[in-house]
């Protein structure tokens with residue numbers, strides 16, 4: 423099912439996600455060079471607050487890595503993050519993305535915006551990770567409270583004790599911790615309870631079934647209840663239709679992101695922002711809602 427034709431090209435089936443790896447085997451040297459040459463940069467997807475009445479309000483952005491090769495080809499993270507992890511390059515790559523995102527956030531004129539950055543467990547368990555993050559924030563001039571670090575549920579379980587200490591340290595310094603792709607991994611409720619996480623990000627495969635799939639709706643409702651009773655916020659990923667948005671609002675989801683309200687965009691979009699009037703903090707009217 424998941425196999426594609428083409429030499430060396432494989433598509434793996436894990437959970438519901440198809441991940442293709444590069445057609446040729448990505449050499450560690452090639453990736454190291456790309457990182458050093460600054461070819462891997464973040465794009466930014468807007469995150470919207472729907473917890474209050476009225477139109478969604480811009481809450482912040484999630485930084486998503488993109489590799490822009492000199493030949494113009496744009497390579498998505500599914501094709502190089504894992505390789506960076508196995509090649510021992512994720513520390514350098516992750517730090518580069520993080521520092522770029524923080525510089526762009528500082529450059530954004532709206533001081534209320536937050537920035538979410540994805541972190542690999544290999545970064546998290548590396549000696550001195552928390553100190554490095556906090557020192558970078560001081561150097562770049564971003565308050566810890568404006569940063570959210572995302573770790574996937576699956577990866578968080580790979581080194582539960584080690585990551586807990588680091589996450590607690592960052593959280594105590596004011597950094598928000600978010601559990602990404604929540605609901606498809608194997609985190610125990612005891613672990614989730616003990617995590618100093620501020621946000622649960624509901625995986626988009628639960629959102630994509632809404633509103634037709636009653637079971638997906640029930641799962642999302644239950645996650646929202648769990649999160650809120652633990653004092654955490656929920657973020658829904660992959661919101662693509664007005665119907666999904668309406669339902670997520672109805673079940674009490676706090677924040678949303680997805681193609682309906684904004685695709686990932688280059689840093690310039692962020693730099694040109696604010697200080698915004700309330701009008702500008704609203705999303706553009708989605709095309710699907712356009713009147714005939």
Ligand code: C2E
Nearest residue numbers: 486487498499503519540541542660661662679680681682
């Ligand atoms: P993620 O953190 O769960 O990010 C959400 C993914 O969903 C992104 O894919 C985003 O572009 C995509 N997405 C957003 N809205 C929609 C929508 O409405 N519909 C659909 N179908 N997709 C949507 P992307 O950018 O390809 O990133 C994939 C994953 O790669 C991320 O999943 C994250 O786990 C990882 N990743 C990205 N950047 C970094 C990074 O700098 N460091 C690390 N360690 N991982 C990263």
Ligand code: MG
Nearest residue numbers: 484540572602
């Ligand atoms: Mg994420």
Ligand code: MG
Nearest residue numbers: 602603625659
């Ligand atoms: Mg996710």
Ligand code: MG
Nearest residue numbers: 659660679680
């Ligand atoms: Mg997303």
